[in-house]
Amino acid sequence: MRFTVAIDGPAAAGKGTIGRAVAQRFGLAYLDTGLLYRAVGALVAGGADPVGAARFLRAEDLQRPDLRSAEAGQAASRVAAMAAVRAALVDFQRAFARREGGAVLDGRDIGTVICPEAEVKLFVTASDAVRARRRWLELRTADPALTEAAVLADLRARDARDAERAAAPLRAAADAVLLDTTELTIDAAVDKAVRATEQRIGQGRG
């Protein structure tokens, strides 16, 4: 059965880890849509036109080594507020969502704008402090000078911009399953996401 899993939520809530695990469990393709905005943000920081960068994004642009940094996240969030940039990325994401064999996409607007017909929608959250701690642990090897407080400030700024923008703001779809991972281990969070997916798919069949 072909189906789409849409995963949304604020920065560093665990969407990527959960998305990859759910994709593997059900044999679906996986797309981290944040990477599209990060790549556009990096191209714009290098002088490119935002809409042109989004329209002509190439596979190799997504492989740049610097896309995971906090700066790349901020640059992504600035270009992501531009409606024309978002519009240029819609077709690629929708085609991916409906590909043969099914797909998992994670981002901010997957269940609300990109794929409102997704069979499964998850909205993944965690407390600000827990998200900052997780992201700091991820980034500190590459950037030993980074502090947890700086990561927290970065996530809050990005979440505020993402939630307050007019174009496809961050919010849960009315029919999304809410998954708060604050108190959960990775395994427990993945387990809940897999069970929610099975339940939704089962309901769809019934």
Ligand code: C5P
């Ligand atoms: O998910 P990630 O943190 O990599 O996303 C980087 C930024 O890209 C987000 O802060 C958000 O501004 C933007 N984004 C978006 N819509 C998506 C995915 C990411 O606006 N579907």
